[in-house]
Amino acid sequence: xxQVKQNSPSLSVQEGRxxxxxxxxxxxxxxxxxWYKKYPAEGPTFLISISSIKDKNEDGRFTVFLNKSAKHLSxxxxxxxxxxxxxxxxxxxxxxNTGRRALTFGSGTRxxxxx
Amino acid sequence: ETGVTQTPRxxxxxxxxxxxxxxxxxxxxxxMYWYKQSAKKPxxxxxxxxxxxxxxxxxxxxRFSPECPNSSHLFLHLHTLQPEDSALYLxxxxxxxxxxxxxxxxxxxxxxxx
Numbered sequence: 515x516x517q518v519k520q521n522s523p524s525l526s527v528q529e530g531r532x533x534x535x536x537x538x539x540x541x542x543x544x545x546x547x548x549w550y551k552k553y554p555a556e557g558p559t560f561l562i563s564i565s566s567i568k569d570k571n572e573d574g575r576f577t578v579f580l581n582k583s584a585k586h587l588s589x590x591x592x593x594x595x596x597x598x599x600x601x602x603x604x605x606x607x608x609x610x611n612t613g614r615r616a617l618t619f620g621s622g623t624r625x626x627x628x629x
Numbered sequence: 630e631t632g633v634t635q636t637p638r639x640x641x642x643x644x645x646x647x648x649x650x651x652x653x654x655x656x657x658x659x660x661m662y663w664y665k666q667s668a669k670k671p672x673x674x675x676x677x678x679x680x681x682x683x684x685x686x687x688x689x690x691x692r693f694s695p696e697c698p699n700s701s702h703l704f705l706h707l708h709t710l711q712p713e714d715s716a717l718y719l720x721x722x723x724x725x726x727x728x729x730x731x732x733x734x735x736x737x738x739x740x741x742x743x
Contacts, residue, residue, distance in 0.1 A: 516671065523669070546729045557719055557734030558672075559631060565729070603672070607729065614684050614726045619672040 517541045518606050520620035528628050533591040535623050537604030540585065544606035548617070549578060549589050552601045561602075562589070594627045601625070632656040635720050635735035642710065643743050650705040650738045652720030658733070660726040661703040663695060664719040666737070672719065678703060679726045710742045 519538045527533045535549075545566040550558035564571040564578045564587070571578050577590045591598055604620040633654045642648050654661065663675040677685035678697040692714075694706040703720055717739050721732040 518671065548731055550734075555736065557631065557633070557635075557721070557736045559734070560731040563729070563731060610685075612684065614677070614679070615728070615730075616674055616677065616685065616726070617732065618674075621669060621671045 515540075516621070517544075518604055518618050518620040520602075520604055520623050522623050523621070524624040524626070526626045526628060527594045529596055530593045533589075533594045533598065533625055533627065535589040535591075535602050535604075535625065537587045537589075537620055538585060539587075539606050541606070541608060541618075542585070543608040544618075545609075546607040546615075547578070547580060547587050548605045548607070549576075550603040550605060550619075551598075552603065552622070558603055591625075594625075596627045596629050599625055599627045631733045631735070633720060633722055633733050633735035635718075635738050637738060638736065639739045639741075641741045641743065642707070644710060644712070646710075647706070647708040649707065650718055650720075650740075652703040652705075652735055654701055654703075654720075654722040654733070654735075656722055656733060658722035658724050659700050660723045660730075661697060661700070662721040662723075662732060663703065663705055664721065666717040666719060668716075676705075677726055684726060707740075710740075712742050715740055715742045 548563040549561040552558040601622045605617045664672045676695045696704040720735040723730040
């Protein structure tokens with residue numbers, strides 16, 4: 515049973531427009547959320563994160579929104595650029611009963627930004 | 630370049646072979662991770678090491694055997710694998726595994742088991 519779900523496997527957006535990538539989670543113990551971006555033949559790279567005590571975090575063109583009651587987060591990219599074309603992974607962090615943290619990942623959304 | 634390197638980048642092996650994947654991080658981190666990514670599936674955490682001590686084994690079959698000789702190096706020894714083990718194997722590191730630290734990933738090893 516997937517605890518972190520990215521229900522859209524792909525998304526296509528025109529250059530200059532907004533890209534919105536969505537992520538849903540089921541485990542209420544998650545208290546920290548991250549977005550990673552992955553280009554082909556490279557490992558995922560960290561993009562932006564948000565703590566569960568916040569509902570928004572912004573970094574340049576990237577903004578992450580968290581709706582705890584809906585267990586939903588989204589990544590907004592404005593304006594979208596062709597170089598943003600990649601696979602985006604949502605990840606959630608929780609403290610386990612060992613006292614240690616681990617990340618649980620979604621299956622990814624492939625974003626294509628059309629010039 | 631994230632400071633995490635993995636070798637080899639591609640590996641093809643038979644089910645009776647023994648091979649090893651290597652990961653090295655140059656970031657001064659103390660936690661290292663192995664993940665498996667199968668096609669169209671989420672990254673699956675396999676093992677976690679913190680200060681060279683294994684802190685998590687996510688019910689991984691014994692045909693995968695990790696080794697962490699020091700905080701900078703992590704190995705995954707493979708033997709008698711199955712075709713369904715074909716996947717991208719990613720190594721990651723973070724300062725340690727107790728805080729809100731983002732993980733830095735290597736480029737992965739694409740493994741094909743024939």
